[in-house]
Amino acid sequence: MKRFILSIDQGTTSTRCILFDHQGQIVSSSQKEHQQYYPKPGWVEHDAVEIWENTVELIYSALAKANANGSDLAAIGITNQRESTLIWDKSTGKPLCHAVVWQDTRTDELINALARDGGLDRFRAKVGLPLSTYFSGPKVRWLLDHHEGSQQRAENSELLFGTIDSWLIWNLTGGKQNGQHLTDVTNASRTMLMNLSTLDWDADMLRQLNIPRTMLPEIRSSSEIYAECTLPELNGVPIAGVLGDQQAALFGQTCFEPGETKNTYGTGCFMLMNTGTAPIQSKHGLLTTLGYQVKGHPAVYALEGSVAIAGALVQWLRDNLKLIAKSSDIDILANTVEDSGGIYFVPAFSGLYAPYWKSDARGVIVGLTRYINSGHMARAALEATAYQTRDVLKAMNLDSGVDLKSLRVDGGMVVNQTLMQFQSDILGVEVIRPKVAETTALGAAYAAGLATGFWSSSDALKANWAVAHTWTPRMPAATREKLYAGWQKAVTRTFDWVEP
Numbered sequence: 001m002k003r004f005i006l007s008i009d010q011g012t013t014s015t016r017c018i019l020f021d022h023q024g025q026i027v028s029s030s031q032k033e034h035q036q037y038y039p040k041p042g043w044v045e046h047d048a049v050e051i052w053e054n055t056v057e058l059i060y061s062a063l064a065k066a067n068a069n070g071s072d073l074a075a076i077g078i079t080n081q082r083e084s085t086l087i088w089d090k091s092t093g094k095p096l097c098h099a100v101v102w103q104d105t106r107t108d109e110l111i112n113a114l115a116r117d118g119g120l121d122r123f124r125a126k127v128g129l130p131l132s133t134y135f136s137g138p139k140v141r142w143l144l145d146h147h148e149g150s151q152q153r154a155e156n157s158e159l160l161f162g163t164i165d166s167w168l169i170w171n172l173t174g175g176k177q178n179g180q181h182l183t184d185v186t187n188a189s190r191t192m193l194m195n196l197s198t199l200d201w202d203a204d205m206l207r208q209l210n211i212p213r214t215m216l217p218e219i220r221s222s223s224e225i226y227a228e229c230t231l232p233e234l235n236g237v238p239i240a241g242v243l244g245d246q247q248a249a250l251f252g253q254t255c256f257e258p259g260e261t262k263n264t265y266g267t268g269c270f271m272l273m274n275t276g277t278a279p280i281q282s283k284h285g286l287l288t289t290l291g292y293q294v295k296g297h298p299a300v301y302a303l304e305g306s307v308a309i310a311g312a313l314v315q316w317l318r319d320n321l322k323l324i325a326k327s328s329d330i331d332i333l334a335n336t337v338e339d340s341g342g343i344y345f346v347p348a349f350s351g352l353y354a355p356y357w358k359s360d361a362r363g364v365i366v367g368l369t370r371y372i373n374s375g376h377m378a379r380a381a382l383e384a385t386a387y388q389t390r391d392v393l394k395a396m397n398l399d400s401g402v403d404l405k406s407l408r409v410d411g412g413m414v415v416n417q418t419l420m421q422f423q424s425d426i427l428g429v430e431v432i433r434p435k436v437a438e439t440t441a442l443g444a445a446y447a448a449g450l451a452t453g454f455w456s457s458s459d460a461l462k463a464n465w466a467v468a469h470t471w472t473p474r475m476p477a478a479t480r481e482k483l484y485a486g487w488q489k490a491v492t493r494t495f496d497w498v499e500p
Contacts, residue, residue: 002074005449006062006237008055009441010080010164011245012101012267013315015051016438017058019066020445022454024436024464028065030058037098042105042350045098048086051164052171056231070234074454075225076172077241077444079248080164082190085139087150087161087215093176096147096159099167100139103268103308103350107138108359108498114138114208120357127205128189128196128279128288133351133359134306136163137192141209154212161215163187165242172239173227180227183217185299186247189290194219196279196288199299222247223447224295241447243292245440246270250302251292252443253408253434254462261396261404264440265413268353269310269385271392272302273400284395285355294450303399305354305392309347309363310385311413316349317381323374331416334382336375343367344387344490345380352494355395362497366490382416386423387487393427406430410439425475426484435468 004027009016014034019027032054037045063069083102088095100106111131115122120130129135140161144151153159162170165187170179188194188201193211195202201216220226222243229237243251246264250272253262258276263269272291279288279301291302309316314330317323324330344366351359365380397403406429413419414433424431436442449455473480 002454003072004066004068005075005077005445005454006059006073007077007079007441007445007448008059008168009245009438009444010051010055010078010168012081015054015058016441017055017062018438018441018445019062019068020442024442024446024461026436026438028062030061030065032058040106042108044101044104046084046101048088048095048099048164048167052167055168059231059234070237073234073237075238075240075448075452076229077446077448078165078168078239079243079245079440079444080168080187082163082187082244082246083134083136083139084164085136085143085161086164086167087140087143087159088167090158090160091176093171096143096150099164100143102134104139105133105350105359107133107142110138110142111359123192123205125281126195126202127192128281129192130357132357134353135190135192137205137209137211140211140215144211151210154215157214159215160217161211162217163190165244166217169226169239169242172229172231174230181217182220182226182242184220184222184242185290185293186222186244187242188219190244199293221293221295222251223292223451225451238452239448240451241444241449243444243447246272246304247290247292247302248443248447249410249440250274250443251446252439252441253410254458254465255408256458256462259400259402260408262408262410262439263389265310265385265409265411267310267312269307269389271305271389271396273396275301275303275400277301280399282395282399284398285357286392286395286399287354292447294447303396305395307385307388307392308350308353310388312349313345313347313381313384317378323377330378330382331418333375333378334418337373337379340380340383341372341376342369343372343376343380344487345377345384346490346494347384348494352491354392356491358495360496360498361494364490364493366493379418382419383422385413385419386426387484389423390426390484404429406432408432408434410434410437420471421474424471424473426480428473428477428480431471432467433469435466437468
């Protein structure tokens with residue numbers, strides 16, 4: 001009898017492999033960080049070969065910890081950092097260069113050029129996204145422009161493009177020996193190349209960016225049997241679930257009804273609201289995206305607000321300023337003071353995402369006095385994530401016409417009590433953490449398990465969901481609004497810093 005689902009959670013800073021049982025509980029887990037490369041200001045890169053090698057190591061490690069092998073696995077699910085872009089050689093399996101990470105802003109000139117004829121929302125009705133350095137399609141165009149001969153090689157069907165899910169699937173299914181070149185609707189929806197209505201690559205967008213269709217993976221649903229794994233000891237295990245990381249968290253939080261919303265606190269911060277089977281075009285700076293699609297069922301859409309820098313700010317305080325020795329120390333340092341001392345930290349390191357979409361913004365700390373110490377800096381860094389979340393929620397309420405009564409949260413930062421209490425305070429709503437906080441990996445497992453009959457239905461998944469902790473607002477409404485007004489003032493100080 002198959003006992004487990006293996007979930008590969010390939011994130012921005014690390015890769016994890018987790019085994020889940022039938023109750024959706026974690027049986028074993030292995031994790032490993034990979035190198036971040038910053039070759040120029042605004043550039044962020046990953047070594048895709050390192051990511052693949054780490055993934056293989058972690059698969060076997062997670063199995064060993066559970067005393068399990070391939071015969072115990074019902075399926076493999078994959079979730080991934082979404083917009084990070086890779087081009088590789090089909091015959092050798094070697095990447096053209098490092099992967100260009102979602103945070104990377106090198107395509108800013110290309111984005112400005114595309115926006116001259118129709119503005120940043122030029123393609124929004126078709127693809128649900130504004131023109132931004134965030135998305136994959138312009139990154140592909142940049143890579144083809146800056147690697148001699150690559151355009152011709154792409155047109156000759158020698159090169160493949162994929163987000164990291166496609167890279168992992170291709171390698172897991174044989175690589176240069178007949179590897180399957182696939183992605184799912186959620187990852188495809190983040191490229192600027194997929195039509196929201198047809199759920200297929202859009203011929204006009206491919207023309208606009210001059211990207212050969214032969215480079216692109218086949219688009220499938222998020223939950224179906226795609227192919228079989230060819231790794232030793234896992235040969236024949238079906239790969240059956242693929243979701244971009246934030247959509248996976250929506251699925252893992254079982255937000256299956258319109259209006260249900262989750263926020264994931266990781267390197268960045270991402271809020272998604274299920275909007276049902278019809279896309280809602282945002283009028284307040286949010287993204288219209290695919291929530292998920294189960295094979296044989298209509299696609300479910302979502303509104304999304306994304307924050308570029310959340311947990312990454314804590315890492316910056318740790319690595320660049322050496323204020324803390326490890327990330328978990330941020331809570332201890334923040335609690336040496338009662339408040340932020342009147343300072344605001346706006347971490348626009350790579351511009352501002354939703355709802356502002358200003359790639360020319362840069363980070364600021366405002367309100368500094370001689371009174372300020374490292375504790376105030378730590379608290380302001382945590383509060384920045386909560387304020388940015390409120391910015392997104394405000395836009396989401398306006399677009400959907402629904403005032404959110406509670407927020408389901410997950411991700412690495414939700415263990416931070418100070419942050420979660422402040423989040424509840426500044427939103428004025430309950431913040432709820434489920435028992436399984438690793439909902440990104442769980443969502444990929446759920447998608448794979450549904451496709452293979454490991455779980456019978458979405459109702460079976462809902463039955464697994466349980467509350468671990470609820471934070472309720474304690475801050476007076478007047479204080480909440482005064483603090484938020486200060487934040488909004490601070491945000492304006494980041495605008496137009498990078499001059500054309």
